[in-house]
Amino acid sequence: MEDIVDSLLVRVEGCEPDANQTSFKKLMAKMVNVFKKGKARHEISTAVEEIHKQLQDVTTRHKMFDFANLPAAKRTTTDPFWEVFYGDKKNIIGLEKARDDIIEKISDGDRVSKAHLKILSVVGFGGLGKTTLAREVYDALPTKFDYKAFVSVSRNPDMKKVLSNLLFKLDNRRHARLNAANLDVEQLINLVRELLSKKRYFIIIDDLWDKEAWRTIRYALQDHECGSIIITTTRQVEVSKECCSSKEDMIHQMKHLSDDDSQKLFYGRIFSSEVCRSGFEDVSAKILKKCAGVPLAIISLASYLANNQKNNQIDQWYVLLNSIGRGLEKGDDHVKEMKRILSLSFYALPSHLKTCFLYLSIFPEDHQLSRVRLIRRWICEGFIQVKDKTDSLLELGDSYFNKLVNRNMIMPINIHADGRVEACCVHDIMLDLIFELASGENFVTVLDVIKGSAPLEKKFRRLSLQKSMTDLTNAQMATTSMSQVRSFTSFSPAVSKIPPLTIFQLLRVLDLEGCDLRKSPGVDLRHVLGAVSKPPQA
Known part of the structure; x- marks a missing residue:
């Protein structure tokens, strides 16, 4: 429907009636001019007929389900649980012993051995809490360092x-003064080496996936026998071995939560207590068994039940139990079942929150997304639905954001005392899931994943350029239809691949935040800036 209406409006705007007519008469005159053309009239008539048929099908399906009404624009605050889990006074269930063990390992030794660079790698599959554990060690280690990142x-x-970000975290003033964004990898390595020379540092390299990336980073992190420490986290055992090639280096294998800790995490989220409600012991034990001690799975299902209005009805718990499947295995074959568990939380969302959540697939992995930026993007896309003219789009968007936080769909970053969250990010496994869903529905297209040999035949609606896309050829970009793209987002690594904006006929949302357009001479924003209006209720 959007394709037809937007295409019609573009054709209407292409006509030029008498400039002295009123705005309404102008539009009507333009419409008449278009409908006078036989071919256009036939195309529009056929399209409207097809829309009518599809609407009848939708109406029939709609009557089969009990769809919830859109919420009123009342403010939803974040759950206090997240202040405990992510805030300054964190109480990370089940990781205290592992944190203390790691601190003891990297602090142990005589005066000579303490002077050597120590590397410890935390390894385990997604959802076990590697990043959370590393962050706990990072915050709790009492030793003082010249630099931390x-x-x-x-x-x-x-x-x-990655190297530019490392330099920024170590010394943001030097990063700004040297304009690090314009430096290449070798120059950045040399800058980091120079900065850390004869200094004691503590650096955590989180979410490593391949050996080559580690080798590049390792060039920048030299051992000056000052007692420096590096901690890496990875899902790959081979990568952890590459990180810990010296006999003094250490590998920490992540463990599943014990039954006791699993129960504390599960009950604390649902009942705000570490004690199970009477009558729910058997079903909760069976649900936890299928989670196999994986924190991400446990907290996802607990959040699902905590936000379900029927969470006090035991039959609803059994419905959830039977929908999980065989459960996670303590081995390599875990990803598919993990996604099944997470998908339960996704499909339990109201339709308007599903749309807002899928939209996050536009942003790259590990991207810290400002709450304000995300809400304004939702508003521009038309995802925020108001029922009353007095409703504020920004307040309702804030409510949507907090609901996703409360349901554990997004991870909050920087929680203030009043419960306000500054930013968010999405767990890698959750991002994989929504990317598959958004891509399958042609809701969002990330061009980074398209190989050079693959044809680009879809009519893209929302387009995201995240990396330099060496596999994507210029010829493919030149022959790709952008006629139906409504939303275009590019991130700085892909700036050289940004196509001319003149090819976007129906573009509504343009986000080039952080891009240096001097590296993309084909992009001219003069006409865009001339057409920009004030954001809704900004």
């Missing part, structure tokens, strides 16, 4: 961006 790498890293 916590940097994420991700599955398909842009090493220039």
Whole structure:
């Protein structure tokens, strides 16, 4: 429907009636001019007929289900549980012993051995809490250092961006003064080496996926026998061995939560107590068994039940239990079942929150997304639905955001005393899930994942450029239809691949935040800036 209406409006705007007519008369005159053309009239008539048929099908399906009404624009605050789990006074269930063991390992030794660079790698599959554990050690280690930094790498890293981010975390003034964004990988390595020379540092390299990325980072982190420490986290055993090639280096294998800790995490989220409600012991034990001690799975299902209005009805718990499937295995074959568990939380969302959540697939892995930026994007896309003219789009968007936090769909970053969250990110496994869903529905297209040999035949609606896309050829970009793209987002590594904006006929949302357009001479924003209006209720 949007395709037809937007295409019609573009054709209408192409006509030029008398400038002295009123706005309404102008539009009507333009419409008449279009409908006078036989071919256009036939195309529009056929399209409207097809829309009518599809609407009848939708109406029939709608009557089969009890769809909830859209919520009123009342403010939903974040759950106090998240302040405990993510806030300054964290109480991370089941990780205290592992945290203390790691601190003891990296602090142990005589005066000579303490002077050597120590590397410890935390390894385990997604959802076990590697990043959370590393962050706990990072915050709790009592030793003083000249420099500290916590940097994420991700599955398909842009090493220039990773090293630039490392330099920024170590010394943001130097990063700004040297304009690090314009430096290449070798220059950034040399800058980091120079900065850390004869200094004691503690650096965490989070979410490593391949050996080559580690080798590049390792060039920048030299051992000056000052007692420095590096901690890496990875899902790959081979990568952890590469990180810990010296006999003094250590590997920490993540363990599943014990039954006792699993229960504390599960009951604390649902009942705000570590004690199970009477009558629910058997079903909760069976649900926890299928989670196999994986924190991400436990907290996902607990959040599902905590936000379900029927969470006090035991039959609803059994419905959930029977929908999980065989449960997670303590081995390599875990990803598919983990996604099944997470998908339960997704499908339990109201339709308007599903749309807002799928929209997050536009943003790259490990991207810290500002709450305000995300809400404004939702508003521009038309995802925030108001029922009353007095409703505030920003307040309702804030309510949507907090509901996703409360349901554990997004992870809050920087929680203030009043419960306000500054930013969020999405767990890698959850991002994989929504990427599959959004891509399958042609809701969001991330061009990074399209190989050079693959044809680009879809009519894209929302387009995201995240990396430099070496596999994507210029010829493919040139022959790809952008006629139906409504939303276009590019991130700085892909700036050279941004196509001319003139090819976007129906573009509504343009986000080039952080992009240096001097590296993309084909992008001219003069006409865009001339057409920009004020954001809704901004």
